[in-house]
Amino acid sequence: MSLPIVHYNLPVLRKKGAKISVFDAALRKLAAEMIDTMHDAQGIGLAAQQIGQAIQLCVVDMREAKLDFTWELDGAHPPLDLFNPMVIVNPEVTIIPSPEYIYEEGCLSFPEIRGDIDRPDAISVKFQDGNGTPHQMTCDGLFARCIMHEVDHLNGVLFIDRMNKKVRAPLERAIKQLAKETREAAKQ
Numbered sequence: 001m002s003l004p005i006v007h008y009n010l011p012v013l014r015k016k017g018a019k020i021s022v023f024d025a026a027l028r029k030l031a032a033e034m035i036d037t038m039h040d041a042q043g044i045g046l047a048a049q050q051i052g053q054a055i056q057l058c059v060v061d062m063r064e065a066k067l068d069f070t071w072e073l074d075g076a077h078p079p080l081d082l083f084n085p086m087v088i089v090n091p092e093v094t095i096i097p098s099p100e101y102i103y104e105e106g107c108l109s110f111p112e113i114r115g116d117i118d119r120p121d122a123i124s125v126k127f128q129d130g131n132g133t134p135h136q137m138t139c140d141g142l143f144a145r146c147i148m149h150e151v152d153h154l155n156g157v158l159f160i161d162r163m164n165k166k167v168r169a170p171l172e173r174a175i176k177q178l179a180k181e182t183r184e185a186a187k188q
Helices: 025-040 141-154 165-187
Strands: 045-047 057-060 071-073 086-107 110-128 134-140
Touching (some): 045 141, 110 141, 110 165, 134 141
Antiparallel strands (some): 086 110, 110 134
């Protein structure tokens, strides 16, 4: 079942997610619905804040992305099909020293708004899956960027916050218009 996606400027998008301590059928159902929602919206990642819940849960699916990245999960290199889509709970990201690179990002909470963002190329992330099983993953390229984008959401940080002023300035009108439309829709 697909869930409604929260658009900018609803307050939940700025809330840091609460740590998850109960790994039950309700959490797994929510994660499955988030995966359906992400796929229906043709995204590669979705955070709980984007469906109105301020908790430390996001989902990622890199199977359809251009394979310009590497990964290691729990010390192995399994095929993406074996562990994607991923349910990522209580993530802790560590930046691996690497050059930063610029890549155009979009966000399901900002329809049709895209902009260049500088991010490190490689990360390590500790997380739990939907059953509470701990994992350790290292990845780079678009995979790392997607996880950093979603973890930002879990901490109340939006991709527009990461844009430099030159990139954001021409988007400001569209961002303000989206905020206005979101406020008006919330009143109904």
